[in-house]
Amino acid sequence: MRLLFLAIVSFTLMAPTVAMSRPVSYPGGWTVMTMHEGLRNSAHVHYSPTAKTSLGYRFEYWPDKELTVHAFQINKLLKRWNKTESQANFYLKSGIGVSYSDFGQFDNKSGSSVFTGLAVDWEDRRRFISYENRLTEIDGIDDFFQQSTRIGWAPYQGDYGDLHTWLMLQIEHMSEADQDYTVTPLIRLFKDVHLIELGLNNHNKFLFNYVFRY
């Protein structure tokens, strides 16, 4: 199992990674993402040399686990379906790095970490649906599997350059988590190069995400 996991990560690294926002930008594009969610705070900065690949740095902090992750991440668009009124995408997102824990028996312990996951989304100008998962293994500290899905609806169809508004519902599940399922209704506001998401989950924790793309 571990060999298979490493093989997938290795494949991703050799071959040149969504519920949040597209993990690959246009050629030459930079993206900065900061995410403050119930279980995790993270930041991801990536550069896309092509429309199918992005390379970047990822930082994560898991408050309940007292776990910090620093990783080099590669996102790969495996397949895109472009239709007249819609678009669908299939991504592979993987990373490798180091982690540090302050939790219980793992206090002051660090180890190598790898993660990989698949993401798929479909959208038109008024509807959105996505699913993604991720398997994370941190040497000697932790391993867990997480998955999430989103559905979204735009109350109006804006023109290019307008403020775009989406109402979304996100459902997350994570192995070993005290809170099996997290349900977060949220609002997404998107204009120009800025995207902001605000939400409140069923455990009364706020979600705040911000994406800047240039």
Place this chain on the structure above:
Amino acid sequence: MSKLISIFAILSILSTPAIAAHPKGTISAGVNGLVCDFCARALEKTFGREEAVETINVDLDNKIITIHLNAGHSLDDKTITQLIMDAGYDVTEINYEK
């Protein structure tokens, strides 16, 4: 001799406006996968790097991009198709306007 030079100078002056007046081309292309501002921006950025392109307009409602060329430049079907594919989208049709 001076008469010849004068005629040559007059002809040169007369020919100059013809070059300056070279029509700027406009190309429209149908694109599949155009669903959001991000798609539009991707195409703007990709075409914006081309020396031949003066401006590009993206019509999300009709899934059409309109490319205005700089004077004296052109873009062929192959290049336009490749640029749109490089941005991550598919071409449905290309039309040249004068």
